[in-house]
Amino acid sequence: MKKVFAADIYKVFAKVSQKSKLYIPADDGVSQARFLPYMEGMTLTEKLNTGRSAKDLFFPQVENLLKFKVSGKQIEIVDQRDEVESFVIFGVRACDCRSFDILDNVFLYDEPADTFYKTRRANGLVITLACNAPEETCFCTAFGIDPADPAGDITAWKMADAFYFRGNTDKGNALLAELELVEADEEAAHQQQEAIRAIAEKLPFGKLDLTGFDKEHLMEKFKDPRWAELSESCLGCGTCTFVCPTCQCYDIREFNNGKEIQRFRCWDSCMYSDFTMMAHGTNRPTQKERFRQRFMHKLVYYPSNYGGVYGCVGCGRCLQKCPVHTNIVKVAKTLGGENK
Amino acid sequence: MMHDPLFPVLGVVTDIRTDTPDVKTFRVVGVDGKKPFIHIPGQCAMLSIPGVGEALFSITSSPTNEDYMEFSIKKCGCVTTWLHAMEPGQQITIRGPYGNGFPVDTDFAGKDLVFVAGGIGLAPLRSVINYVRHYRSRYGSVDIVYGARSKDDLVDYAEIIEEWSKEEGINVHLTIDNPQEGWDGHVGFVPNYVKELGFDTSKTVVMCGPPIMIKFTLAGLLELGFDKTQVYTTFELKMKCALGKCGRCNIGDKYVCKDGPVFRLDQMDQLPDEY
Amino acid sequence: MREMIKAKAIELLENGTVNRVLGWKAGEFFYDLTPGIFTSREEIEETFEYSVFSAANLSKYLIAESRKEGKIAVFLKPCDSYSFQQLLKEHRIWRDRVYVVGIACDGMCSMDVIRDKGITGVTAVEEDGENLKLTTLYGDKTIAKADALLERCVHCKSRKVVVFDEMIGENGEEIPDSHRFDMVEKLEAMTPEERFAFWRGELSRCIRCNACRNVCPACSCEKCVFDNDKSGIAQKAAASDFEENNFHIIRAFHVASRCTDCGECSRVCPQNIPLHLLNRKFIRDINELYGEYQAGSDMDTKPPLMNFTTDDCEPSVVYERGGKV
Numbered sequence: 001m002k003k004v005f006a007a008d009i010y011k012v013f014a015k016v017s018q019k020s021k022l023y024i025p026a027d028d029g030v031s032q033a034r035f036l037p038y039m040e041g042m043t044l045t046e047k048l049n050t051g052r053s054a055k056d057l058f059f060p061q062v063e064n065l066l067k068f069k070v071s072g073k074q075i076e077i078v079d080q081r082d083e084v085e086s087f088v089i090f091g092v093r094a095c096d097c098r099s100f101d102i103l104d105n106v107f108l109y110d111e112p113a114d115t116f117y118k119t120r121r122a123n124g125l126v127i128t129l130a131c132n133a134p135e136e137t138c139f140c141t142a143f144g145i146d147p148a149d150p151a152g153d154i155t156a157w158k159m160a161d162a163f164y165f166r167g168n169t170d171k172g173n174a175l176l177a178e179l180e181l182v183e184a185d186e187e188a189a190h191q192q193q194e195a196i197r198a199i200a201e202k203l204p205f206g207k208l209d210l211t212g213f214d215k216e217h218l219m220e221k222f223k224d225p226r227w228a229e230l231s232e233s234c235l236g237c238g239t240c241t242f243v244c245p246t247c248q249c250y251d252i253r254e255f256n257n258g259k260e261i262q263r264f265r266c267w268d269s270c271m272y273s274d275f276t277m278m279a280h281g282t283n284r285p286t287q288k289e290r291f292r293q294r295f296m297h298k299l300v301y302y303p304s305n306y307g308g309v310y311g312c313v314g315c316g317r318c319l320q321k322c323p324v325h326t327n328i329v330k331v332a333k334t335l336g337g338e339n340k
Numbered sequence: 341m342m343h344d345p346l347f348p349v350l351g352v353v354t355d356i357r358t359d360t361p362d363v364k365t366f367r368v369v370g371v372d373g374k375k376p377f378i379h380i381p382g383q384c385a386m387l388s389i390p391g392v393g394e395a396l397f398s399i400t401s402s403p404t405n406e407d408y409m410e411f412s413i414k415k416c417g418c419v420t421t422w423l424h425a426m427e428p429g430q431q432i433t434i435r436g437p438y439g440n441g442f443p444v445d446t447d448f449a450g451k452d453l454v455f456v457a458g459g460i461g462l463a464p465l466r467s468v469i470n471y472v473r474h475y476r477s478r479y480g481s482v483d484i485v486y487g488a489r490s491k492d493d494l495v496d497y498a499e500i501i502e503e504w505s506k507e508e509g510i511n512v513h514l515t516i517d518n519p520q521e522g523w524d525g526h527v528g529f530v531p532n533y534v535k536e537l538g539f540d541t542s543k544t545v546v547m548c549g550p551p552i553m554i555k556f557t558l559a560g561l562l563e564l565g566f567d568k569t570q571v572y573t574t575f576e577l578k579m580k581c582a583l584g585k586c587g588r589c590n591i592g593d594k595y596v597c598k599d600g601p602v603f604r605l606d607q608m609d610q611l612p613d614e615y
Numbered sequence: 616m617r618e619m620i621k622a623k624a625i626e627l628l629e630n631g632t633v634n635r636v637l638g639w640k641a642g643e644f645f646y647d648l649t650p651g652i653f654t655s656r657e658e659i660e661e662t663f664e665y666s667v668f669s670a671a672n673l674s675k676y677l678i679a680e681s682r683k684e685g686k687i688a689v690f691l692k693p694c695d696s697y698s699f700q701q702l703l704k705e706h707r708i709w710r711d712r713v714y715v716v717g718i719a720c721d722g723m724c725s726m727d728v729i730r731d732k733g734i735t736g737v738t739a740v741e742e743d744g745e746n747l748k749l750t751t752l753y754g755d756k757t758i759a760k761a762d763a764l765l766e767r768c769v770h771c772k773s774r775k776v777v778v779f780d781e782m783i784g785e786n787g788e789e790i791p792d793s794h795r796f797d798m799v800e801k802l803e804a805m806t807p808e809e810r811f812a813f814w815r816g817e818l819s820r821c822i823r824c825n826a827c828r829n830v831c832p833a834c835s836c837e838k839c840v841f842d843n844d845k846s847g848i849a850q851k852a853a854a855s856d857f858e859e860n861n862f863h864i865i866r867a868f869h870v871a872s873r874c875t876d877c878g879e880c881s882r883v884c885p886q887n888i889p890l891h892l893l894n895r896k897f898i899r900d901i902n903e904l905y906g907e908y909q910a911g912s913d914m915d916t917k918p919p920l921m922n923f924t925t926d927d928c929e930p931s932v933v934y935e936r937g938g939k940v
Contacts, residue, residue, distance in 0.1 A: 028820070030886075030887040030888075031727065031731045032887055051885065051886065051887075061852045065346055073430045073431055075431040075432070075433065079347065106584075106585055110584055110585070112345040114345075114583075114585060116344065133752075134736070136735075199752055204643065204644075205643070215593065218610075218611075222614075223612075232651065233650040233651055235826065235829040235830055235883075236829055237829040238825060239826045239885045242823075242885070248587060250585070250587070253851075253853075261390040263390070267852060268580075268588070269824075269851070272825075274844060275588055276577065276578045276589075277578065277844075278576075278577070282578075293590075293614075300593070301592060319647070320726075323826050323830050325648060329643060330649075333643070
């Protein structure tokens with residue numbers, strides 16, 4: 001384990017950012033934190049987590065795929081991808097770090113791999129940061145995530161006087177070695193971990209009962225009449241989808257600027273009316289079906305396809321951001337556990 | 341630079357055949373004049389006109405055709421309208437093949453096959469039918485029940501009459517919805533016709549057509565004593581990636597693009613009826 | 616207030632005035648209320664909630680709800696009643712199928728505001744006079760209601776419920792000195808470059824979730840132009856951020872003279888973009904150019920931008936004001 005005195009953390013950031021791009025969670029000036037490229041003078045946010053999740057850095061909201069040049073009956077396909085530079089992302093919370101595993105299943109391990117995502121994953125180094133002050137909307141522990149000991153290439157703990165770092169992967173250890181930090185006792189972070197776990201124990205949804213959300217109950221959950229009531233106030237906006245660290249659905253669209261055609265992909269939301277719209281109509285005609293799809297995907301379809309792992313990490317962003325306060329916890333409590 | 345599976349290759353439309361008032365069949369080769377890729381009957385490809393859009397189509401031609409691919413396409417939305425308006429020589433983009441395809445070399449081998457199609461639903465089945473014809477000795481009897489709104493709406497009519505009907509061991513049963521001048525064949529809907537024909541329940545059924553046809557044909561087959569494990573169909577839902585990643589063509593926990601588009605009907609019973 | 620509202624809801628259901636009630640459903644915490652429909656006494660007793668967190672404007676739900684069988688009761692706060700009346704004016708709500716209970720309001724609080732004051736981990740809230748007593752994972756805290764108010768309530772324009780079948784609590788008055796245009800004035804005082812930079816900064820954070828549009832009572836089109844694939848634009852992120860700016864500006868234009876300044880757009884924005892400022896700019900300009908006008912305040916006055924009079928200002932007014940807009 002390595003140690004950096006709190007006063008020196010920005011020197012470390014400066015050193016890291018000389019070699020590769022470094023993102024840190026910083027305040028964006030509008031009551032919210034986000035991952036921003038580190039520049040001198042920037043400070044770490046006091047907020048627990050960023051408004052948008054860390055997935056943005058591996059799966060951005062918009063990215064160009066290809067360009068086409070059309071002349072008469074001829075088409076030219078132009079691959080216009082830039083080389084992705086290596087980058088370091090500091091301050092990823094345990095929940096967001098787990099979300100990478102969930103995205104990896106879809107984008108990396110399911111053949112064929114998505115090369116855009118794969119390149120970013122290969123070039124990104126993740127430094128996680130234990131959560132000193134979980135919020136009431138946090139429920140990562142329900143998914144077996146330990147906010148006191150997050151994964152990543154390097155794990156960091158912030159204490160009053162210092163940051164402690166532990167390398168978890170070769171890539172992480174190599175970076176720590178380069179930084180020439182002071183050695184610290186392995187036990188250094190233990191006290192902090194205990195304090196965090198004591199708070200995590202008290203999280204209202206920390207032990208959210210997900211009994212019954214599995215492949216076996218797929219049809220039963222799908223047919224549950226309570227989806228109508230759960231979805232009645234849903235505005236059909238994409239807030240929950242876009243702040244979610246595990247939502248991975250995308251659209252492929254084109255933009256014709258008159259000279260060439262840009263084919264790009266962008267995040268899409270199953271909550272949107274055009275998501276499954278075809279020329280002859282849609283198989284999810286009302287908000288009930290769209291709403292159900294989102295939660296069935298996270299709580300039933302995803303675990304059914306990936307060995308029981310849920311497509312949710314309990315980051316709580318949808319709890320904080322939904323304009324009408326309907327969210328995955330309410331769905332789970334209504335349809336799962338004792339109520340199933 | 342890595343080649344991403346979302347990147348298409350160029351194709352050229354070398355021939356366009358008008359099948360019905362709203363269906364045309366497009367012959368596609370790569371820019372090198374060869375078939376763009378190898379496929380299994382029932383698999384699909386993403387065709388795109390840059391600036392218009394990209395959409396998934398079943399490959400109508402049989403894999404045994406080594407020279408080109410064919411797509412029978414009904415004019416329906418943006419992309420298909422554009423395709424219908426274009427002329428031979430036009431380049432398009434193509435990527436694939438996608439989906440599981442029909443189990444032509446496994447489950448279908450040695451079986452008596454009944455193909456049931458309605459309207460443009462013949463498109464994916466034509467690939468299987470011509471594959472079966474090519475490897476005729478590997479399969480038992482073949483029955484083809486095909487119906488459309490009118491005689492003019494029967495896709496591939498010439499091929500059906502000139503080739504399929506004349507081949508030994510293949511029984512073609514055509515039907516149209518309403519009587520029509522110059523038509524002395526069967527008149528009536530496909531589901532009823534299937535029941536009238538009353539096939540032996542040991543046969544394997546391969547179906548494709550509008551949902552309403554599938555629904556009633558299936559009911560009729562079950563009445564005749566068929567088991568759902570003997571019936572196969574193929575689906576179509578909105579797709580963007582065709583790789584099981586963009587997240588929209590799922591029926592329950594199955595993606596039509598990856599786990600389908602071909603499903604056996606007993607498998608469909610395990611899935612929500614959201615299609 | 617809470618008890619009176621719940622009792623009224625039960626009364627209206629049981630005496631047959633209505634067959635359902637639109638209100639707010641209790642969430643997991645005190646503050647996460649969800650708009651909901653109630654059809655029985657038991658439901659109301661168990662889950663109906665009204666508190667300083669009943670901020671959601673229920674008016675827009677009535678477009679769909681008033682088309683259903685029977686009659687529905689709704690509880691409208693003053694600002695919600697402006698939206699309701701504006702929708703009535705646009706013939707979007709069937710008035711005879713809605714029973715409106717107006718409720719007096721002295722401002723709604725926001726958990727975002729409370730979190731921004733550094734109070735986190737709030738698991739329960741209790742209203743205690745002018746204060747909110749908060750139970751948190753990190754000990755008990757107190758915050759004055761006034762410090763937890765939504766921006767729109769800090770600059771409340773009216774405490775008057777403008778349309779109702781009956782009132783709970785005493786109806787209030789309009790508040791002429793709301794200072795709601797203060798920030799607009801600041802923006803007007805900027806140079807065009809500064810103002811452009813301000814809006815680029817704000818709108819560049821847009822994630823195209825469409826929460827602002829979907830919650831907006833003035834955005835009541837059956838099909839939004841931004842949902843029309845054939846228009847070449849869609850309700851999601853585009854190849855260039857130009858469209859994000861465009862989306863909000865077009866939306867502001869489309870709701871101009873119909874926007875009642877209910878503030879829902881800014882309340883729901885997950886990226887904290889002060890969208891209401893765009894609308895307020897229009898309101899202020901309309902007031903200046905066409906005379907004072909408040910959308911939704913009555914049923915009769917024609918919205919200035921949907922009306923023609925020979926006194927209307929000419930487009931050249933922009934030049935006359937030296938390009939200052």
